[in-house]
Amino acid sequence: MGEPNDETIQTTKTSLEVVHTLQEIGPARLSEIADRLDMAESTTHRHLQTLRDLRYVSRDGDRYQLGLRFTRLGRAARTRDPAYEMTQSHVQELAEETGERSQFVVEDHGLGIYVHVETGSRAVRAGFGVGRQIHLHSSSAGKAILANYPRERVDGIIDRWGLPALTDHTITDREELYDELEAVRERGVAFNRKEHVDGINGTAVPVRRDGEVLGALAVAGPSHRLTGDEFEQEVPDMMLAAANELELNVTYATPESADDHIVE
Template sequence: MTNQDAGGGNRIGSTKTSFAIVHALQENGPSRLSEIADELDLTESTTHRHLNTLCDLRYVSRQGKRYQIGLRFARLGRAARTRDPAYETAWKHVQDLAEETQERSQFVVEDYGLGIYIHVETGSKAVRAGFDVGRQIHLHGSSAGKSILAHYPRDRVDEIFDRWELPALTGNTITDREALYDELEAVRERGVGFNREEHVDGINGVAVPVVRDGSVLGALAVAGPSHRLNGDRLESEVPDMLLAAANELELNITYSSPDSSVDHLVE
């Protein structure tokens, strides 16, 4: 039997509550029953029933009086990250970029209008800003997000902006639609997206799209402190590395796909 949620339509409210508990544990780490109930504005009895069910299914574990994410989620995370073979192909390029730039590098894809970190690697000088694998981000404030949006049709971009709006993530975030349309046009023309402290204060970023069969698959990006990733390093040095990596990745994806053949590789 289904219930209707506040947004209308058929929804199973108890499922939403269970996932809200899971997300709270993900964000806060091991937590007591009362802490979870207070954060989600639930009664302790309701929270306890959901936690018991999640523990029975091994998606939550309990140590003493604290609950935490169960290791069974590890397999689900692995399945999500490998659902497209191209995602796995991107991992080596993310590693190489982190080593070459000594900064944080990542591969980001769009899902439900948000950016999702599929791979994250940190170089020897990287700032660990808390953006780990699976983290969701708004697309309009990041270099990777701009690189992806720049290759979407206008109606898709508008759909994303309507759904998630354009929150000011920092004082430098572009929140005006017309200004963003101009920015995306510039990204499309130069093939590179920039983030000048628009996502996180003190952090600059640069990204390039990864295209497969004429459609954007995701974006390769590098981020670092604004005092280090600036000037020629931001404008040309790192973009050149990213463009080379994206080109190689696109070739690897093309020639490793089931549709490619040895005959196709012979000139």
């Protein structure tokens, strides 16, 4: 096969923009999608029709929506590393023990991705579901991951994504972030004090495999509730114990494949 030309690359990019638009706004009419993309309805329709032919988009009346075929793709991405699946039970246990929202986050292309999310009995539903992308510098999970990277890799991530201020408490200075990451390395626990979402505190610990960071376990809750000793000691101790057990599991256990078959 030859090298892709600029037109092919742009076509692929536009189709993916259509997909992301449907993800953001849900079922929508052709005109709504075209307006959101600032694109002619005829062009938008061609992309939608191609995606329908491939079963990645479905249509109900005059509204288009993402097809369920993406479910398999999402599952394949989440299970590409068997260790990711092994974290789910630990995330669930942390949510049950703390009553707050618990998650396992990994780094991908310099951003954090929520691989597993569980909500405890008193958790705030802040809209952070599986697959959500986040900046690493503003979250406890992101800091736990970055603290295990060499300086040049951290620099590369900052150069690509910057240090945007998500709240008034977000660290936006490179040197300040380096100091924060050094503190994370020393104590083995990362904290997010209303830096990612106003009113939400978070704490996280890294999970390693063969000396390399695999991701981070994190717990988040309202800053008025997740505070004091619970925030700085009790919950981190729970997570450190969970991370230690998880690291042993991912190092020595070989889970059975959950792969199945489907007509493509």
